[in-house]
Amino acid sequence: METRYILKKDHLAPWLRRVAKSHRVVAPVKNRHGDTLYAEIDGLDKVELDLAGQPQASAKSFFLPQQEVLFTYRTGKGGYEFHEPATPAPATVYFGLRSCDLSAILYTDVVFMGRHKDPGYRRRREGAILISIACHQPHPNCFCHATKSGPFLEFGYDLQFTDLGTRFLVEAGRSRGETLISQWRPFFSEAAEEDVKLQYQLALEANGLFRRNVDVGCAVRKLAEGEVAEGIWRELADRCQDCGGCAYLCPTCTCFTIRDEKLGPEHGERLRCWDACTLEGFSRMAGGHNPVAREQHALKRRFQHKLRDDVHKHGRPSCVGCGRCVGICFGGVDIVGFIDRLSEEDLP
Amino acid sequence: MTNSINEIENSEVLLVAGSNTTEAHPQVARRIYDAVDRGAKLIVIDPRRTKLASRAHIHLDIRPGTDIALLNGMMRAILDDNLADDLFVEMRTENFYALRDMLYRLDLAEVAAVTGVDQRLWQQAARLYARARKSVICYCLGVTQHICGTNNVQAYANLAMLTGKVEKEHCGVDPLRGQNNVQGACDMGALPGVFPGYQPVSDPKARAKFEQAWGVRLPAKPGRTLLDMTHGGGNGPVRGMFIVGENPLLSDPTMDKVRETMENLDILVVADIFLSETAQLADVVLPAASFAEKTGTFTNSERRVQMVRAAIPPLAESRTDAEIVIALANRLGYSMHYQSTAEIMEEIALLTPIYGGIYHDRLEESWGLQWPCFDRAHPGTPFLHKYMFTRGKGHFVPADHQRPAESVDEDYPLLLMTGRIYHHYHTGTMTRKSAALNRECNEAVLEINPADARALAVRNGERVRLASRRGAIELKAGITERVAPGMLYTTFHFAEAPINRLTVADRDPGSQCPEYKVCAAKVEKLT
Numbered sequence: 093m094e095t096r097y098i099l100k101k102d103h104l105a106p107w108l109r110r111v112a113k114s115h116r117v118v119a120p121v122k123n124r125h126g127d128t129l130y131a132e133i134d135g136l137d138k139v140e141l142d143l144a145g146q147p148q149a150s151a152k153s154f155f156l157p158q159q160e161v162l163f164t165y166r167t168g169k170g171g172y173e174f175h176e177p178a179t180p181a182p183a184t185v186y187f188g189l190r191s192c193d194l195s196a197i198l199y200t201d202v203v204f205m206g207r208h209k210d211p212g213y214r215r216r217r218e219g220a221i222l223i224s225i226a227c228h229q230p231h232p233n234c235f236c237h238a239t240k241s242g243p244f245l246e247f248g249y250d251l252q253f254t255d256l257g258t259r260f261l262v263e264a265g266r267s268r269g270e271t272l273i274s275q276w277r278p279f280f281s282e283a284a285e286e287d288v289k290l291q292y293q294l295a296l297e298a299n300g301l302f303r304r305n306v307d308v309g310c311a312v313r314k315l316a317e318g319e320v321a322e323g324i325w326r327e328l329a330d331r332c333q334d335c336g337g338c339a340y341l342c343p344t345c346t347c348f349t350i351r352d353e354k355l356g357p358e359h360g361e362r363l364r365c366w367d368a369c370t371l372e373g374f375s376r377m378a379g380g381h382n383p384v385a386r387e388q389h390a391l392k393r394r395f396q397h398k399l400r401d402d403v404h405k406h407g408r409p410s411c412v413g414c415g416r417c418v419g420i421c422f423g424g425v426d427i428v429g430f431i432d433r434l435s436e437e438d439l440p
Numbered sequence: 441m442t443n444s445i446n447e448i449e450n451s452e453v454l455l456v457a458g459s460n461t462t463e464a465h466p467q468v469a470r471r472i473y474d475a476v477d478r479g480a481k482l483i484v485i486d487p488r489r490t491k492l493a494s495r496a497h498i499h500l501d502i503r504p505g506t507d508i509a510l511l512n513g514m515m516r517a518i519l520d521d522n523l524a525d526d527l528f529v530e531m532r533t534e535n536f537y538a539l540r541d542m543l544y545r546l547d548l549a550e551v552a553a554v555t556g557v558d559q560r561l562w563q564q565a566a567r568l569y570a571r572a573r574k575s576v577i578c579y580c581l582g583v584t585q586h587i588c589g590t591n592n593v594q595a596y597a598n599l600a601m602l603t604g605k606v607e608k609e610h611c612g613v614d615p616l617r618g619q620n621n622v623q624g625a626c627d628m629g630a631l632p633g634v635f636p637g638y639q640p641v642s643d644p645k646a647r648a649k650f651e652q653a654w655g656v657r658l659p660a661k662p663g664r665t666l667l668d669m670t671h672g673g674g675n676g677p678v679r680g681m682f683i684v685g686e687n688p689l690l691s692d693p694t695m696d697k698v699r700e701t702m703e704n705l706d707i708l709v710v711a712d713i714f715l716s717e718t719a720q721l722a723d724v725v726l727p728a729a730s731f732a733e734k735t736g737t738f739t740n741s742e743r744r745v746q747m748v749r750a751a752i753p754p755l756a757e758s759r760t761d762a763e764i765v766i767a768l769a770n771r772l773g774y775s776m777h778y779q780s781t782a783e784i785m786e787e788i789a790l791l792t793p794i795y796g797g798i799y800h801d802r803l804e805e806s807w808g809l810q811w812p813c814f815d816r817a818h819p820g821t822p823f824l825h826k827y828m829f830t831r832g833k834g835h836f837v838p839a840d841h842q843r844p845a846e847s848v849d850e851d852y853p854l855l856l857m858t859g860r861i862y863h864h865y866h867t868g869t870m871t872r873k874s875a876a877l878n879r880e881c882n883e884a885v886l887e888i889n890p891a892d893a894r895a896l897a898v899r900n901g902e903r904v905r906l907a908s909r910r911g912a913i914e915l916k917a918g919i920t921e922r923v924a925p926g927m928l929y930t931t932f933h934f935a936e937a938p939i940n941r942l943t944v945a946d947r948d949p950g951s952q953c954p955e956y957k958v959c960a961a962k963v964e965k966l967t
Binding site for chain 1: 466473474491495749875880881
């Protein structure tokens with residue numbers, strides 16, 4: 093069994109302050125408008141950490157920026173010259189990641205560090221230490237228990253924190269996490285048996301606190317067997333407002349587009365930007381033909397990808413149950429509504 | 441809007457006229473869909489088969505510009521079926537007999553001929569609308585951008601009053617406003633004849649109040665309307681213009697005339713966030729700040745005043761609109777000083793009764809307040825005209841059908857309508873700077889019915905020449921059943937195909953709104 097530690101809450105800031113001396117630290121911070129977002133911490137005393145609220149966006153943009161320069165070019169007598177930008181990727185500790193967001197990073201790893209290794213993503217990911225916080229107070233739209241990506245994680249983290257009231261139970265999953273403890277060992281004490289028992293109790297209770305009961309398995313089965321009626325896709329497409337918000341906010345949506353921007357007569361840059369498969373232009377061919385009829389199928393590919401294709405490829409759906417798309421969707425056609433719809437059909 | 445947007449969800453019958461709601465007001469469309477999901481009936485009045493029209497229970501596909509004839513037909517059906525709300529008409533309205541007499545003289549066969557709609561269909565729609573307890577009318581520019589726009593709106597108001605579908609929650613007449621703050625601009629007196637809060641400049645008491653507050657003499661005569669300025673009115677040419685956040689070169693009708701006016705000005709000053717086509721003609725361009733760089737309020741379609749907070753300071757040398765106006769005023773010799781935009785809001789509250797209770801601190805922690813909101817204790821007003829109309833009794837104004845300014849003929853056999861599409865906004869000053877939106881749509885498309893395309897031997901996607909009596913442009917043809925035979929539709933977003941080179945400058949005498957929705961045109965193949 094891995095070693096479990098106790099970090100008193102009083103010691104959190106002093107420990108983080110020491111970690112911050114050798115690492116960039118990113119954590120959920122409440123900003124001046126009252127919104128909680130993952131942000132780089134510049135001085136622990138100047139910010140308000142928020143470990144209870146769900147950050148409004150996932151940590152996706154730290155690994156896959158909304159817009160990224162892939163290279164710059166210059167035209168000269170000898171033709172094109174290309175330069176890859178030297179983007180520094182400092183060693184970063186991501187502290188207080190929600191379980192869903194950490195699970196999502198494990199998924200994007202598969203996309204960008206699988207057979208083909210994306211240089212930018214790899215730079216940012218290899219220097220990252222992931223510290224999650226177990227959620228024993230799920231948020232209204234959360235359903236990570238149904239996608240098996242929370243609320244408590246069993247693997248994937250470097251460190252996992254569990255809030256036990258006056259103290260955190262800290263589990264080390266990987267050596268990188270272990271190092272952060274051994275380096276400042278005096279802050280940590282070994283966990284007692286009752287601490288571990290308390291964590292189990294919290295994990296059990298957390299599963300009962302979810303307000304949404306989402307039958308992901310049913311949707312996975314129906315999609316695999318092609319049992320989703322055409323009328324459902326059509327109805328979803330009717331209501332989709334074509335804003336792309338679900339994909340931008342989704343921690344596991346990785347679709348991007350490539351764009352060349354001319355910056356002057358002789359130089360420019362190639363950009364990689366987030367994209368969304370729900371948009372019409374995403375699949376339109378150069379000649380104007382579109383293999384996906386948006387009017388009927390705007391959301392079909394998105395849901396199929398999450399709940400069918402990734403299950404087929406990786407053995408599990410790529411929805412991590414964070415519920416953010418539920419809150420952002422203007423059309424009311426989020427993935428939870430879709431899954432509920434499919435499982436309701438089976439009711440007598 | 442007399443209603444709040446959320447009220448639409450709980451209406452039983454929705455009458456949507458001249459509005460491509462799905463594309464132009466997606467947030468309203470979503471509520472219409474929700475209402476239909478709950479069992480509401482949807483009636484759409486639109487010459488085009490829009491997405492919403494294709495989902496309607498009744499689609500009245502009238503010929504453009506024949507709303508009045510159709511509405512008269514519907515009101516006649518309501519009288520014939522004894523579905524008028526007699527009590528409401530008696531208690532809350534006046535001039536009903538003039539309307540009734542006009543309706544009884546109506547030739548129903550002629551209504552069918554003028555509108556091109558089957559009599560049974562409009563009668564059915566009228567009964568649906570009148571019988572429901574909660575019926576709401578949403579209308580948009582398809583109703584107003586006609587030479588009879590004011591009468592069109594009045595006809596919809598007549599229908600609502602005749603059946604008592606106003607003064608109540610979920611019942612009302614709702615113009616859907618286009619820009620995030622066009623309602624606010626009107627509220628603040630960006631109209632020729634009124635001070636903020638629709639207080640007429642001709643009213644000596646209102647004038648005295650503003651003169652005292654501002655320490656200046658104010659003219660008693662209304663200013664000029666937009667088209668008077670760009671197309672010449674009765675008072676001789678305008679010599680100088682200061683244009684803020686507008687691109688009239690592309691958005692006003694008969695573009696060549698607008699350009700001529702602009703080029704003959706002594707001075708043209710444009711404040712905008714990008715160098716628009718109009719700004720390119722300017723003597724002085726003042727770089728303005730975007731929404732993300734300023735603090736203040738926007739007022740939306742449902743009269744809701746909401747805070748907007750600066751997320752970043754103005755970029756480079758740009759300044760907020762308020763800063764520009766204040767700096768100009770001071771240099772022109774009028775001393776103007778405000779500590780903050782909250783202080784400007786206090787002045788608005790002081791001088792504008794309908795905004796009397798709206799202050800920044802009240803808006804800070806809320807979703808905003810809906811005017812009228814008369815004092816600090818007032819909670820705002822979700823729907824208008826409870827107990828009585830603003831003017832007292834609702835006044836019926838009977839109207840007769842009026843032919844559009846231009847009709848099709850042998851030389852220009854097709855009827856052209858103009859409008860908007862989902863991905864772009866007005867003249868594209870902002871949206872066409874976005875690579876993502878441009879990927880979705882980067883080109884003007886002329887919608888043409890398959891029958892007309894066949895007759896002209898035009899293929900889908902082929903570039904064609906589109907001409908009217910005023911000018912011609914080239915653009916791509918898109919063959920679709922959305923437009924009926926004999927009709928064309930395109931948008932005014934694209935400077936490469938400036939459709940307002942073709943449109944007519946004829947306008948409604950009341951609102952001075954030009955007839956963008958009807959002009960005679962022809963399509964030619966490019967050789």
